[in-house]
Amino acid sequence: MTQTLLHILALLLVLIGTFVTAIRSSRPTLSILSNEPFSYAEYDNLLGPDFEVFNYTQTLDHFNFKPESYMTFQQRYIMNFKYWGGCNTSSPIFVYMGAEIDVTKLVFISGFFQILSSRFKGLMVYIEHRYYGTSMPFGSKEEAYKDANNLGFFSSEQALADYAQLITSLKQSLSAQNCPVIAVGGSYGGMLATWFRLKYPHIVYGALAASAPILYFEGLTPENGYAVVVSNDFNSTSESCYKTIRESWYEIDRVADQPNGLLNLSKMFNTCLPLNTTQELKDSLESRYNYIAQYNYNNSLHKFCNASDALGNETYVLSKVMAGYNAVFGQRCNMVINEGLSKDFGWDWQSCTEMVMPMGRGENDTMFQAKPFDIINFTKQCELVFGVTPRLYWAPIEFGGYDIKQVLSKFGSNIIFSNGLRDPYCSGGVLQNISDSIIAIYTQEGHHCWDLHTPTASDPDWLVAQRTTEIKVVEEWLAAYI
Amino acid sequence: MTQTLLHILALLLVLIGTFVTAIRSSRPTLSILSNEPFSYAEYDNLLGPDFEVFNYTQTLDHFNFKPESYMTFQQRYIMNFKYWGGCNTSSPIFVYMGAEIDVTKLVFISGFFQILSSRFKGLMVYIEHRYYGTSMPFGSKEEAYKDANNLGFFSSEQALADYAQLITSLKQSLSAQNCPVIAVGGSYGGMLATWFRLKYPHIVYGALAASAPILYFEGLTPENGYAVVVSNDFNSTSESCYKTIRESWYEIDRVADQPNGLLNLSKMFNTCLPLNTTQELKDSLESRYNYIAQYNYNNSLHKFCNASDALGNETYVLSKVMAGYNAVFGQRCNMVINEGLSKDFGWDWQSCTEMVMPMGRGENDTMFQAKPFDIINFTKQCELVFGVTPRLYWAPIEFGGYDIKQVLSKFGSNIIFSNGLRDPYCSGGVLQNISDSIIAIYTQEGHHCWDLHTPTASDPDWLVAQRTTEIKVVEEWLAAYI
Numbered sequence: 001m002t003q004t005l006l007h008i009l010a011l012l013l014v015l016i017g018t019f020v021t022a023i024r025s026s027r028p029t030l031s032i033l034s035n036e037p038f039s040y041a042e043y044d045n046l047l048g049p050d051f052e053v054f055n056y057t058q059t060l061d062h063f064n065f066k067p068e069s070y071m072t073f074q075q076r077y078i079m080n081f082k083y084w085g086g087c088n089t090s091s092p093i094f095v096y097m098g099a100e101i102d103v104t105k106l107v108f109i110s111g112f113f114q115i116l117s118s119r120f121k122g123l124m125v126y127i128e129h130r131y132y133g134t135s136m137p138f139g140s141k142e143e144a145y146k147d148a149n150n151l152g153f154f155s156s157e158q159a160l161a162d163y164a165q166l167i168t169s170l171k172q173s174l175s176a177q178n179c180p181v182i183a184v185g186g187s188y189g190g191m192l193a194t195w196f197r198l199k200y201p202h203i204v205y206g207a208l209a210a211s212a213p214i215l216y217f218e219g220l221t222p223e224n225g226y227a228v229v230v231s232n233d234f235n236s237t238s239e240s241c242y243k244t245i246r247e248s249w250y251e252i253d254r255v256a257d258q259p260n261g262l263l264n265l266s267k268m269f270n271t272c273l274p275l276n277t278t279q280e281l282k283d284s285l286e287s288r289y290n291y292i293a294q295y296n297y298n299n300s301l302h303k304f305c306n307a308s309d310a311l312g313n314e315t316y317v318l319s320k321v322m323a324g325y326n327a328v329f330g331q332r333c334n335m336v337i338n339e340g341l342s343k344d345f346g347w348d349w350q351s352c353t354e355m356v357m358p359m360g361r362g363e364n365d366t367m368f369q370a371k372p373f374d375i376i377n378f379t380k381q382c383e384l385v386f387g388v389t390p391r392l393y394w395a396p397i398e399f400g401g402y403d404i405k406q407v408l409s410k411f412g413s414n415i416i417f418s419n420g421l422r423d424p425y426c427s428g429g430v431l432q433n434i435s436d437s438i439i440a441i442y443t444q445e446g447h448h449c450w451d452l453h454t455p456t457a458s459d460p461d462w463l464v465a466q467r468t469t470e471i472k473v474v475e476e477w478l479a480a481y482i
Numbered sequence: 483m484t485q486t487l488l489h490i491l492a493l494l495l496v497l498i499g500t501f502v503t504a505i506r507s508s509r510p511t512l513s514i515l516s517n518e519p520f521s522y523a524e525y526d527n528l529l530g531p532d533f534e535v536f537n538y539t540q541t542l543d544h545f546n547f548k549p550e551s552y553m554t555f556q557q558r559y560i561m562n563f564k565y566w567g568g569c570n571t572s573s574p575i576f577v578y579m580g581a582e583i584d585v586t587k588l589v590f591i592s593g594f595f596q597i598l599s600s601r602f603k604g605l606m607v608y609i610e611h612r613y614y615g616t617s618m619p620f621g622s623k624e625e626a627y628k629d630a631n632n633l634g635f636f637s638s639e640q641a642l643a644d645y646a647q648l649i650t651s652l653k654q655s656l657s658a659q660n661c662p663v664i665a666v667g668g669s670y671g672g673m674l675a676t677w678f679r680l681k682y683p684h685i686v687y688g689a690l691a692a693s694a695p696i697l698y699f700e701g702l703t704p705e706n707g708y709a710v711v712v713s714n715d716f717n718s719t720s721e722s723c724y725k726t727i728r729e730s731w732y733e734i735d736r737v738a739d740q741p742n743g744l745l746n747l748s749k750m751f752n753t754c755l756p757l758n759t760t761q762e763l764k765d766s767l768e769s770r771y772n773y774i775a776q777y778n779y780n781n782s783l784h785k786f787c788n789a790s791d792a793l794g795n796e797t798y799v800l801s802k803v804m805a806g807y808n809a810v811f812g813q814r815c816n817m818v819i820n821e822g823l824s825k826d827f828g829w830d831w832q833s834c835t836e837m838v839m840p841m842g843r844g845e846n847d848t849m850f851q852a853k854p855f856d857i858i859n860f861t862k863q864c865e866l867v868f869g870v871t872p873r874l875y876w877a878p879i880e881f882g883g884y885d886i887k888q889v890l891s892k893f894g895s896n897i898i899f900s901n902g903l904r905d906p907y908c909s910g911g912v913l914q915n916i917s918d919s920i921i922a923i924y925t926q927e928g929h930h931c932w933d934l935h936t937p938t939a940s941d942p943d944w945l946v947a948q949r950t951t952e953i954k955v956v957e958e959w960l961a962a963y964i
Contacts, residue, residue, distance in 0.1 A: 062880070063545045065835040065870050066634025152548025161880065168879050177884075199681055201893040202882030353547040388547050397650050398544070398643065400684030402659075406964055410895045410919075411683040437892075482888055 028226055028290045028359065028424060030188050030213070030347065031100060047104060050082040056169065058130070060137055060153055062161035073137040075162060076103055078126040080114075085121035087176040092478060094182050095167060095204070096126040097196065098159075099189030100347045103128035103135075106189075111454025112467060113184055116208075119471055120478060122182075123174075127166055129159050129192075131346050141344075148387040151349055157398065160192060164200045180205040180481045182474060186449035187211050187425070188347075188355070190417075195399050197415050206414035206477045208470060211449045216357040216428025218392050220401045223373045224361035225427025226290075231367040233293040233301055233422050240313070241305035244320045245289065246367040251317050252278055268318055269325075272333035284337040285321070286368060292328060294424050296447040300328045341385040352382035354398070356390045357428070405434050413437040414477050416470055420446015437477070441469050510708055510772045510841065510906065512670050512695070512829065513582055532564040533589060538651065540612070542619055542635055544643035555619040557644060558585055560608040562596075567603035569658040574960060576664050577649060577686070578608040579678065580641075581671030582829045585610035585617075588671075593936025594949060595666055598690075601953055602960060604664075605656075609648055611641050611674075613828050623826075630869040633831055639880065642674060646682045662687040662963045664956060668931035669693050669907070670829075670837070672899075677881050679897050688896035688959045690952060693931045698839040698910025700874050702883045705855045706843035707909025708772075713849040715775040715783055715904050722795070723787035726802045727771065728849040733799050734760055750800055751807075754815035766819040767803070768850060774810060776906050778929040782810045823867040834864035836880070838872045839910070887916050895919040896959050898952055902928015919959070923951050 047053070054077050061069035077098075085091030094117045096106055103126050117124045128135040131154040136144040144150055163183075171177050181204045185193035190212025197207035215221045222228075235242035255261050255268075256278045266275045275281050292300045307327030308320040325334070341348040351357070360373035375392060382390050396402055417430035419442040426442070433439045443462050451466050529535070536559050543551035559580075567573030576599045578588055585608050599606045610617040613636040618626040626632055645665075653659050663686045667675035672694025679689035697703045704710075717724035737743050737750075738760040748757045757763050774782045789809030790802045807816070823830040833839070842855030857874060864872050878884055899912035901924040908924070915921045925944050933948050 061546065062876070063637055063639040064543065064634045065637060065873075066631050067869065069634060070871065149548050152546045152551060155545055155547060157545040164879050168875075198683075200882075201680075202884060202886075202889045203879070387549065389552065391547075393650075394544070397646050397685070400682075402684060404684075407684045410962075412894070413892045480892075 028294065030355075030357070030425065047078070047107060050080045051107060052079050052081075053077075053104075054079065056166045058135075058162050059165065062158060062165070071137070073130070073135065073139075075130065075135045075166060076128040076133055077166065078103060078107060078124075080117070080124040082124075083118045083121050084123040087174050087179065089121070090179055090481070091121040091123065092180045092182050092205075093167070093171070093176065094120075094122040094124055094184060095163070096124070097163065097183055097185035097189040097192040098127045098129040098132065098135075099185060099187060099192060100129065100132060100350065102133035104133070109454070110184075110186065110449075110452045112452045115455060115467070116182075116184065116471065116474065120474065123176075123179075125167075125170065127163055130154060130162055131349075145344055145346075145349075151386065151388075154346070154349055155354060156192065156195070156350070156395075160196050160199060163192075163196060164203050167203055180478060182477070183207040184452070185209060185212070186452045187213075188350075190214075190449075191399075194415055194417070198400070198412055201412070205481060206416075206474065208416045208418065208474065210418045210452045211420065211423050211425055211429065212417065213357070213425040213428030214399065214430065215401045215404065216359075216425070217395045217401060218356065218358055220396060221428045223358045224365050226359050226424040227361040227366040227368055229422070229424040229427050230290055230293040233296075233424070234289070234305065234367060237301045238305035238309055241308050241324065242367055244308055244317055244324075247317050248285075248321045249282060249369045252281060255318070269322060270331075270334050272335050275336065280336045282369070284334065285325075287337050288325065288329065289367075290424065293422070294448045296422065303327045341381050343385055349386055349388070352378075352386050352388050352390050354391050354394050356392050356395065358392075404430065405432065408434045408438055410435075415439075416441055416473055418442065418451050418466065418470060420444075420448070420450055422446060423448040423450075439473065441466060441473075510776065512837075512839070512907065529560070529586060529589060532562045534561050534563075535559075535586075536561065538648045540617075540644050541647065544640060544647070553619070555612070555617065555621075557612065557617045557648060558610040558615055559648065560585060560589060560606075562599070562606040564606075565600045565603050566605040569656050569661065571603070572661055572963070573603040573605065574662045574664050574687075575649070575653070575658065576602075576604040576606055576666060577645070578606070579645065579665055579667035579671040579674040580609045580611040580614065580617075581667060581669060581674060582611065582614060582832065584615035586615070591936070592666075592668065592931075592934045594934045597937060597949070598664075598666065598953065598956065602956065605658075605661075607649075607652065609645055612636060612644055613831075627826055627828075627831075633868065633870075636828070636831055637836060638674065638677070638832070642678050642681060645674075645678060646685050649685055662960060664959070665689045666934070667691060667694070668934045669695075672696075672931075673881075676897055676899070680882070680894055683894070687963060688898075688956065690898045690900065690956065692900045692934045693902065693905050693907055693911065694899065695839070695907040695910030696881065696912065697883045697886065698841075698907070699877045699883060700838065700840055702878060703910045705840040706847050708841050708906040709843040709848040709850055711904070711906040711909050712772055712775040715778075715906070716771070716787065716849060719783045720787035720791055723790050723806065724849055726790055726799055726806075729799050730767075730803045731764060731851045734763060737800070751804060752813075752816050754817050757818065762818045764851070766816065767807075769819050770807065770811065771849075772906065775904070776930045778904065785809045823863050825867055831868055831870070834860075834868050834870050834872050836873050836876050838874050838877065840874075886912065887914065890916045890920055892917075897921075898923055898955055900924065900933050900948065900952060902926075902930070902932055904928060905930040905932075921955065923948060923955075 055074040056077060057072045058075040060071040060073060094113060096113050106126055131144055137153060138144045138150050167181060183193040183196050183204045190209035191214050193207040194209040194212055194214050196204050234245060255265055262275045265281055269281060292304055304324035304327060308324035311320050311323055358373040360371050361368055363370045379390055382388055400407060415438045417440045419426040419429045419431060421442055421444050425448060431440050431442055443466050445462055450463060537556040538559060539554045540557040542553040542555060576595060578595050588608055613626055619635060620626045620632050649663060665675040665678050665686045672691035673696050675689040676691040676694055676696050678686050716727060734747060737747055744757045747763055751763060774786055786806035786809060790806035793802050793805055840855040842853050843850055845852045861872055864870055882889060897920045899922045901908040901911045901913060903924055903926050907930060913922050913924055925948050927944055932945060
C-alpha cells in the first residue's frame with residue numbers, strides 16, 4: 001500500500017505540474033480529472049506489482065446481429081487481488097467503471113477505491129471503456145476513430161453491455177457467481193455506475209456514483225447550472241474577485257475595439273501566439289475559471305482570488321485578472337484554447353451523439369457574458385467534424401431523469417449519489433435522497449470527485465466524514481446481501 | 483363495445499377454423515396465439531371505428547451512431563381514445579406491447595386489454611414490434627428479411643427502445659407527460675412488458691406480463707420444462723390417454739421398420755403427402771400435442787383424450803391416437819410439419835440470435851421420446867438459414883433471471899407475472915411473489931395467455947377471479963401514483 005501511495009503521490013505531482021496543457025476546450029471537461037495528454041506508458045510503468053493487466057475479447061455490438069456486430073476487440077481491464085477474500089466467502093467485487101480516459105489513470109487518481117476494497121476484502125476490477133486507452137475496436141485508435149462508421153459502436157449503452165458481459169464472464173471464471181458486485185465511478189464514470197445499477201441490477205448490487213451529472217440533459221437541468229456554480233465558487237471565495245472577473249469581459253471588448261486592440265490583449269495576457277479574436281481569449285479564460293472551480297486543485301480558487309484582490313480596488317481590472325491567473329498557472333505563456341471539436345477526442349464524439357449536455361447562460365445570471373447553448377451551431381460542428389448528428393433527446397429517454405424522485409422512489413435501490421456543492425457539475429447531480437437506499441451524500445465544500453481521490457493526511461474533516469459515510473452505507477448493503 | 487365484441491367473436495371463429503395450418507414447426511410457438519398465415523388486410527378491415535391506425539417515424543438503431551443507424555422506418559401503432567379520461571386527469575395510458583405478430587391481430591385476441599382500459603379510463607395504444615406486420619425497416623418485408631445485414635437491427639433491445647421513444651413522443655404530443663403508463667403483453671409480449679418496466683421505469687409505471695417465460699434461457703430453467711407440462715396436461719386429463727401417446731412413438735418406430743412401413747404410417751395418419759421419415763410424423767404429432775396443451779382452445783385436451791379413450795384398452799394404440807387427433811383437428815389430411823427454420827419467419831430469426839430458449843428432454847421424463855436440446859445442430863441451422871450465430875448466453879446477461887428473487891426483491895416494483903399452470907411456458911415463468919409489488923398471479927387450470935383473451939360469459943370462475951385480481955392490483959398501483 002505504501003508503495004502504491006507513493007506512486008499516486010508521484011502521479012499527482014505530474015498531474016499538477018502539467019495541468020495547464022490539460023485544458024483543450026472552454027467547454028467544461030466532464031472527467032474525474034482533466035484530459036491532459038499523458039503518455040499512457042508512463043502510467044503502465046507506475047502500476048504497482050499487485051495490479052495485473054488483462055484483455056477480454058469483447059463483442060463489438062451487443063444489440064444488433066449484423067455480421068459486423070459479431071466482430072470483437074480487446075477490452076483492457078486491471079485486477080488487484082491483494083485484499084480479496086476469495087470466491088468462497090462472498091467477498092465483494094468492486095468494479096471501477098472506466099470512463100472517458102485511459103483506465104490506468106483511474107487506478108492512480110481514485111485511491112479511495114482501494115480503501116473501499118481493503119475495507120471489505122474486495123476484489124478490485126478496473127474496466128476500460130471502449131474507444132479509450134487501448135480498448136480500441138478495429139485494432140488501433142487510428143482505425144477506431146477513422147470515421148463515423150468505425151466510431152459508430154462508441155456509445156454508453158454498448159459500454160454498459162461490455163461491463164455486463166465482462167463481469168459475468170469474470171465471475172464465472174473465478175467461480176464467484178455469488179459475490180456481490182459494487183460499481184464505483186466518478187463523473188461520467190459515475191453516470192455509468194448509476195445506469196449500470198439501474199439497467200443491470202442482476203449484475204451489480206450497488207453503485208457509488210461520485211459527481212455524476214446524470215440530470216445534465218435536455219429538459220432536466222437549466223443550461224446555466226454549471227456556470228452558475230462556477231460563479232458562486234468565485235463569489236463565495238471573494239466577492240471582489242468575482243466582480244473583477246465579471247467586469248473583465250467588457251474591458252476586453254473595450255480594449256479590442258481600440259487600435260491594435262488584439263495585439264495589446266495578446267501582450268497583456270501573455271498569449272503564446274497572437275490572438276485572432278477576442279472570443280479565443282474569452283474562451284481560454286472561461287476554461288481556466290471552469291477548471292479552477294471544478295477541481296480546485298491546490299486551493300486554486302483562493303490562490304487566484306488572493307492574488308487578484310491583493311492588487312487593491314484601484315488596479316486595472318485586466319491586471320487583476322492576470323495576477324490571479326499567474327498565481328495559479330504560473331508565468332508561462334498562455335496557450336489559447338481551441339474551442340472546436342477534435343476528431344481524436346472521444347468525449348467530443350460522445351457529446352456529439354448521445355451525451356449532449358446543454359450548457360450556456362443568459363444575461364447577468366453568472367459572472368460570464370451571455371452565451372446560450374446553441375444546438376444548431378453545435379449540430380453543425382458535429383456534422384462537420386464527425387459526420388454525426390447529436391441525438392439531443394435520446395439520453396433522457398434511454399436513461400431517465402425526468403421526475404427522478406417519483407420514478408425511483410418506488411423503483412431501484414442501492415445507489416449513492418455523492419457530490420460536492422462547489423463542483424459545477426453538481427448542478428446536474430442528484431442532491432436529494434430518493435428512497436432509503438438511493439441516497440445523496442454531499443458536502444458544502446467539495447469539488448469534482450474529491451471523495452474518490454486518494455485520501456491524504458491533510459484531507460479536511462468533512463471529506464473524511466463523507467468517505468466514512470459512504471463506507472458505512474456500502475457496509476449496510478453488503479450486510480443485507482443474502 | 484358490442485360491435486368490437488362481435489368482431490372478436492368473428493375472428494375467433496376464423497382462428498379456430500384454420501388452426502390446423504397454424505402450426506408450422508414442432509418447436510413450440512411462443513405467441514399469444516399461433517402463427518397462422520392470415521391475411522393482414524382481413525384484420526385491418528375488422529378494426530372497429532374506435533381504432534385508429536398511425537405510423538411513427540422510428541429510428542433504425544438506437545444504440546449505435548453509424549450513418550446507417552440514423553435511418554428510419556415507419557412503425558405502426560393503433561390507438562383507441564374511446565375510454566380515455568384525457569390528458570388533464572392523469573388517466574393512464576395502457577400500452578399493448580406488440581410481439582412476434584401483426585399488431586392488428588393483437589387487438590382482436592386480447593380483449594381483456596380493452597376491459598382494463600375502460601375500467602380506468604385509459605388510452606389504448608397497441609405498438610407493433612419492428613420487423614412484424616407492416617413495421618418493416620427498409621421499406622418492405624422482402625427487403626427487411628433479405629439478409630443478416632438488413633435483419634441485423636431486429637432485436638428485443640431495439641424493440642424496447644422503439645417503445646420508449648414512441649411513447650415519449652406520444653405523451654408529448656398529447657400533453658400527457660404526467661399520465662402513468664401501464665404495459666401489457668402476453669407471451670413474448672409479456673417478456674417485453676417485464677423488461678420494459680425493468681429497463682425503462684421512467685417511461686412505464688407498471689407491467690402486466692401474461693404467460694411470459696422470462697426464465698426460459700440457458701442456465702435458468704431445465705430444458706425439459708415445456709415438455710413436462712405438456713405431458714402433465716395430458717396425464718391429468720386422462721392417464722390412459724397420456725399412456726397411449728407415450729407408447730405410440732415406439733409403435734411408430736416398430737411399424738416404420740416393417741416393409742412399406744412409412745407408406746403404411748402415411749395412410750394410417752392420413753398425411754397429405756407421403757412421409758419421408760418417421761421424424762416428420764413424430765414432429766407433426768408433437769407439434770399438435772404442444773398446441774393442444776399450450777392453448778387448449780375449445781377444450782381440445784378433453785376432446786382428444788375422450789375420443790382416444792373411448793376406443794377402449796384393447797384398441798390398437800395408433801388408432802387411438804388418430805381418434806384423438808381427428809376429434810380435435812377434423813378429418814382433413816394431416817399436413818406434415820416442416821421442422822426447419824424459415825427465412826421469412828421473424829421468430830426464427832429471434833430464436834437464432836438472442837431469444838434462444840433451450841428446449842429438449844431426456845429419457846422417460848416426459849411422454850415424448852428423448853430429444854435433448856442440441857445447440858450445435860441448432861447453430862448450424864441458424865448459420866445456414868440466416869447466416870447468424872445464436873448468442874446463447876446473452877439474454878440472461880442483458881435481461882437477468884438468475885437468482886431473480888434475490889435480485890428483484892430489493893429492486894423494481896409494479897410487475898404482475900400472470901400464468902396458468904397448464905401452459906407449458908409457465909415452466910419458464912415467474913411463479914412466486916418476489917416482493918409486495920412484483921407478484922405472481924397464477925391459476926391451476928389456465929393455459930397460455932388466457933387471462934388476456936377477450937372475456938366471455940362462459941369463462942370459468944377462476945379465470946374471472948384471476949382477471950379481477952389483476953384489475954385490483956393495477957388499481958392499487960394507480961392509486962399510489964402521485
